Amino acid sequence: xxxxxxxxxxxxxxxxxxxxxxxxxxxxxxxxxxxxxxxxxxxxxxxxxxxxxxxxxxxxxxxxxxxxxxxxxxxxxxxxxxxxxxxxxxxxxxxxxxxxxxxxxxxxxxxxxx
Amino acid sequence: xxxxxxxxxxxxxxxxxxxxxxxxxxxxxxxxxxxxxxxxxxxxxxxxxxxxxxxxxxxxxxxxxxxxxxxxxxxxxxxxxxxxxxxxxxxxxxxxxxxxxxxxxxxxxx
Numbered sequence: 337x338x339x340x341x342x343x344x345x346x347x348x349x350x351x352x353x354x355x356x357x358x359x360x361x362x363x364x365x366x367x368x369x370x371x372x373x374x375x376x377x378x379x380x381x382x383x384x385x386x387x388x389x390x391x392x393x394x395x396x397x398x399x400x401x402x403x404x405x406x407x408x409x410x411x412x413x414x415x416x417x418x419x420x421x422x423x424x425x426x427x428x429x430x431x432x433x434x435x436x437x438x439x440x441x442x443x444x445x446x447x448x449x450x
Numbered sequence: 451x452x453x454x455x456x457x458x459x460x461x462x463x464x465x466x467x468x469x470x471x472x473x474x475x476x477x478x479x480x481x482x483x484x485x486x487x488x489x490x491x492x493x494x495x496x497x498x499x500x501x502x503x504x505x506x507x508x509x510x511x512x513x514x515x516x517x518x519x520x521x522x523x524x525x526x527x528x529x530x531x532x533x534x535x536x537x538x539x540x541x542x543x544x545x546x547x548x549x550x551x552x553x554x555x556x557x558x559x560x
Contacts, residue, residue, distance in 0.1 A: 368546060370546070372550075378552065379537070379550035379551050379552050379553065380494070380537075380548075380550035381550075382547055382548065382549075385546045385547075387546070393546070395547070424491075426493050426494070428493070430546075438484065438496040438499060439494075439496065439548065440496065441493030441494045441495070442493050443492060443493055444491075444492070444493050446491075
């Protein structure tokens with residue numbers, strides 16, 4: 337069966353510090369991968385998605401970036417965090433291909449920028 | 451993708467059916483209706499999806515109106531563990547972009 341891991345679970349970082357969040361998927365090959373952010377009391381906002389190694393699409397212009405160095409690894413980064421980057425960050429995967437596919441979400445990372 | 455509208459909150463007695471409505475009046479022919487739920491401080495969990503026909507799985511049933519402008523998610527016997535925010539999403543086949551609204555906060559009461 338497929339599993340998705342995210343770490344760390346919680347993170348407190350000062351403004352201006354760098355960020356690296358990691359997501360890995362097990363039990364499937366060539367998945368589509370996604371990063372979402374959820375601000376307190378809000379819905380999920382898609383930040384990035386990837387259909388393959390090195391292929392990243394950005395949905396929202398901001399100071400965040402994403403990379404996919406391996407097939408089942410997705411990394412969210414920032415060089416300098418802003419207070420507005422605080423939130424709940426969720427990684428998700430879906431099967432590759434064209435069709436109606438559900439997305440499977442990881443446990444999330446709660447980031448607080450102070 | 452079509453915009454969806456859901457009531458902000460609902461209560462349901464434990465053991466009773468929970469019926470969660472969703473309006474998607476601008477849905478197009480190739481857009482599916484997906485339902486997810488998010489239990490507090492966890493990632494969303496896929497529940498069910500459908501295009502035209504009603505669908506049922508081990509978690510829930512999805513009823514889509516004939517004109518496809520609205521749908522209802524039915525949890526047949528709600529338990530306290532079903533307390534969560536439920537999201538209805540309309541998304542085209544092959545799309546990578548889900549638009550999550552604020553969903554319906556379902557509270558199951560003992």
